[in-house]
Amino acid sequence: DAKTTQPNSMESNEEEPVHLPCNHSTISGTDYIHWYRQLPSQGPEYVIHGLTSNVNNRMASLAIAEDRKSSTLILHRATLRDAAVYYCILTGNQFYFGTGTSLTVIP
Amino acid sequence: GAGVSQSPRYKVAKRGQDVALRCDPISGHVSLFWYQQALGQGPEFLTYFQNEAQLDKSGLPSDRFFAERPEGSVSTLKIQRTQQEDSAVYLCASTGTDSYEQYFGPGTRLTVT
Numbered sequence: 001d002a003k004t005t006q007p008n009s010m011e012s013n014e015e016e017p018v019h020l021p022c023n024h025s026t027i028s029g030t031d032y033i034h035w036y037r038q039l040p041s042q043g044p045e046y047v048i049h050g051l052t053s054n055v056n057n058r059m060a061s062l063a064i065a066e067d068r069k070s071s072t073l074i075l076h077r078a079t080l081r082d083a084a085v086y087y088c089i090l091t092g093n094q095f096y097f098g099t100g101t102s103l104t105v106i107p
Numbered sequence: 108g109a110g111v112s113q114s115p116r117y118k119v120a121k122r123g124q125d126v127a128l129r130c131d132p133i134s135g136h137v138s139l140f141w142y143q144q145a146l147g148q149g150p151e152f153l154t155y156f157q158n159e160a161q162l163d164k165s166g167l168p169s170d171r172f173f174a175e176r177p178e179g180s181v182s183t184l185k186i187q188r189t190q191q192e193d194s195a196v197y198l199c200a201s202t203g204t205d206s207y208e209q210y211f212g213p214g215t216r217l218t219v220t
Contacts, residue, residue, distance in 0.1 A: 036209075042213060043111075043212055043213055044150065044211050045211065046209065046210075049207060095142075095209065096152070097142075097149030097150045098149050099147075099149050100149050
């Protein structure tokens with residue numbers, strides 16, 4: 001299964017944009033790139049996903065590199081409620097979560 | 108509608124005991140996944156069902172772990188002769204037809220003493 005690499009932790013000031021990077025150099029042509037986040041003491045929740053084109057939804061934007069070997073989750077204005085662990089995942093039938101990026105939002 | 112529910116939310120077992128963890132997926136969801144999440148780690152895949160068929164059980168760590176979904180809805184993860192290393196949060200997720208989005212339950216925190 002293809003794996004992803006993310007920084008262990010990041011910090012952002014409240015109401016500032018946050019760019020969360022993910023490397024996936026072994027991605028296959030059919031792998032979708034998914035992002036989930038996990039708030040403390042909760043199960044993960046879906047954020048966004050894409051294949052090749054950049055994607056936007058009410059929660060975030062996903063920017064995918066042209067060679068698809070990396071992607072960036074963009075939170076346009078971080079709030080305290082966005083403090084969570086963010087996982088970048090490549091999907092087949094299994095979801096490999098890795099250890100994710102722990103985002104701290106500073107008020 | 109209701110989301111994915113799991114029971115019990117917390118379970119304490121003495122080493123050597125058997126435990127059964129229940130997952131109620133979203134009604135109509137075809138696919139169901141089980142994950143194990145150790146403290147400070149991301150969820151790790153255990154097994155996957157499509158309806159009642161267990162299509163992938165490659166993540167089950169030993170033959171003490173067994174999962175079933177006999178009628179294609181509720182699923183049970185059973186751990187026999189629990190060991191301390193089985194202490195973790197066990198997460199269940201379900202997915203609808205033609206959807207990649209997994210909806211997770213709150214998890215069951217298992218502590219083996």
